[in-house]
Structure formats: C-alpha cells, structure tokens
Amino acid sequence: MQQYLISSGQNDFIKCGSPVMNRFPFLSIKNATFVIYPRNMIPVKLSNTxxxxxxxxxxxxIKAMKDSGYEYLMLNRGxxxxxxxxxxxxxxxIDFNTSDIQVYPSGNGKAELRKAINxxxxxxxxxxxxxxxxxGGISGLDICLQNIRVDKVWLPPLFWGTYSQLMNLRELATESYPEYDWLLKNAARLSGNAVIICDPGNPAGEKLPDEQLLELIKKLDKQGVVVIFDSPYRRLFYDRSDILYQQLMQLEMVVIIESFSKSVGLSGQRIGFMYNQNKKFIDGASLRLMYATNGINAFAQTIITKLLATPEGQKVVTDFKKIxxxxxxxxxxxxxxxxxxANELYKSTQPLGIFVVVNRSPEELFQHRIGSVGLDYFTLKSFKGMENLSRILVSYPHEKFVSFFRTIL
Structure with missing residues (x-):
C-alpha cells in the first residue's frame, strides 16, 4: 500500500496503518488504514529494507551458545x-604519530594505495x-548503484541477499536472469540495463571458466549493458599473475567492485576499491563517495598498502591465502x-568457495549446532526443494568442520 504522511490539523501526523477514517472525513481513500504519529515523533522515511x-x-x-554452553559453528557468516x-x-x-594516520585522507584514497592496487x-x-x-564492497556497490541511470538491474539467479536490499533502498527496478547463457542470448535487448556478475558466486561459490566469463562480459559491454563485476572472493584464490582485471578494465561499460574483506581477511577494516574507464562515471562516483564518507579510514588504507606493496606484507598475504x-x-x-x-546447483560449474550450498535445511543444520542461511534469502524466485537447501561457509578449520558434519551422516 502507498504510504502517506498527512497533517490532521491537530499537530499530529497520520500514516496508512489503523482505522481513523471517521475522524478525517476529507480523506477519500477506500479501504485505507492510518496510524497517528504524535507531534513529538520524527516522521521517518521508510528504507524498504x-x-x-x-x-x-x-x-x-549466539543466544543458543549462551543458553546451552555448547559451541555452534558460525557458518552463516562470510x-x-x-x-x-x-x-x-x-x-x-607503521608510525601512528603522523598526520598521514591522524588527518583526513584524500577523498579518492591515498595515492600510494591506489598505486599499489594498480x-x-x-x-x-x-x-x-x-x-x-x-x-568495503557494499560501499562500492551502493555508490555505483546511485551513480548509474538504468532501466533495470539484473541479478544472478542466486545472489548475495544484500543486492536486493540495496535495490530496494535505492528504489531501483530489479529482476533476476536465469543463467549466463540467457545473458548471452539476450544481450542486445538488455541495452540500457545493468547486470551484476559475482564470480566466484555467493551463495553457491560456483566458478565459471574465465574464458566464458570474459566472452559474456565483452558481449554485454558491446551492447551497452552496464556490467557491475562484484568479485570479493576471487583474489583469495588468485595472485597478481591473474590477468582478468587487466582485460576487464579496458571495457567502458564495466565497473569493477573489489574488497579486501575476503582476499586478505580484513572485513573489520571496511575497505575496498572501485574502477571504471569512464571519466564521467568516476567523477560522479567520487563526489558521492566524498559526501558519503569524507575519506576512508587512513589506518585501513595504510595496512592494505603495506600488504600489497612490501615484501613482508606480500609474504603475510601469501601465507594467509595458502592455508x-x-x-x-x-x-x-x-x-x-x-x-x-547440492549437486543440482553445480551442473555446469565447480564449487570453489568461500561458500557452498548443502542439501540440508537450516533447521536441520541448527539441530546439529551448525549455523547456515536458507536459500530464500538469496533469490527472487523460489524453486522446488529450495527449503531443503542452505548456504554455509567452507572457509573454516577442516578438523572442526568435519567433526560437526559427521553428526549428520
């Protein structure tokens, strides 16, 4: 139902919610309900999330662990x-007593970090x-979605649930594409739209061969489709010999969204980056970023610079990735x-991680003290048997992981 805020003339506000029609005969909305907001309550704009x-x-x-005293696997998290x-x-x-750490950083990011990323x-x-x-990645996605003018944003058939929440927040029309082959066949009619591609995927952790991925993205780019390549998991499995980003950066319609939350395990530092060839896009995104953040945490930028650009940092990253x-x-x-x-989800791909989907429901897993998330959070369209599938994290110590899952067998 459409939401309204209306002055009652009595220093109150009313919004669709509870019956007060007889008090406001000037309202002609049929079957409407209203809620009275006291005059000292701030009228809140709905987030739609x-x-x-x-x-x-x-x-x-957390509650179950506190109440029972037993350990539960937090495999619901990324x-x-x-x-x-x-x-x-x-x-x-790192010298913490410098203006480099203690003063506002550049709005677009420290020059030495951008050099290291390059x-x-x-x-x-x-x-x-x-x-x-x-x-972080969610910040890059949000800035990107604010910055593009498209008819619709197309999501993968299974996707990180935050995608749809961001679409609602920014009031963008959205739909899901059934598979990559469908995008190839329908690229021409998607002109003026945006497509989000996440590879390896979330929630299934599936990996498409890079040659197929590049073929698809190039075709979409050629047809004037904005491609948002959101891949926070990729660089956990690859090093600087990976050339995919070099191939993607040449494409005008491709926006690369990256994060250091997964590739170096620093989700707590909330840092990532965005790249696109088009100056107009970057200029607009830069302004939105400045007014949203006024600069990204200088300490986090310094840590990532050290990890990427120094021999000791590179060794630390290599060791972390390897194990x-x-x-x-x-x-x-x-x-x-x-x-x-859940083999039915991996017919033409292979699971790489950091997530996979298993053929057990969230409730069954919970009974075995394993946290997970049901697939209804990761799709716009339900399908048969979905209620018996769950996303789990597989980036977890192997022995403990096995000890919990053996109780299911």
Missing amino acids: SQSDIVAMGTRL VNSVVNIDLNSIIQS EEYFNNQALPEHILITA TIQHIAANIEFLKQNRLL
Missing part, C-alpha cells in the same frame, strides 16, 4: 575463519585517478564425498 537473514541467524546462534592474517610484522612498521590488480596499466578507495585455500578445498571435498553438496 529488512534485517539480513545472515545477521538474524548469527543472533540466534568471514574467512581458518586463520587470522598475521599483521604483527606490518603493524610494527600494480597488484592491473599490472600498472590502469588509470590511477580512476581507482576509488571505498568503505585458507587448503582448508576450503578439503571441506568441499568432504561434502562431495559424503553427498552433502
């Missing part, structure tokens, strides 16, 4: 949990002034061997 199912499950797990990245050697090299991701071929430092990938692969293999993987 709701609490994340991921957060809701986390709250439930937090690499095999090991923490070892920052001790990096922290020792070298790490783009082999020094990108335009440094087009690299914008953001407050994390080993445990992810072992956990996925265990799920495969014990027929716990």
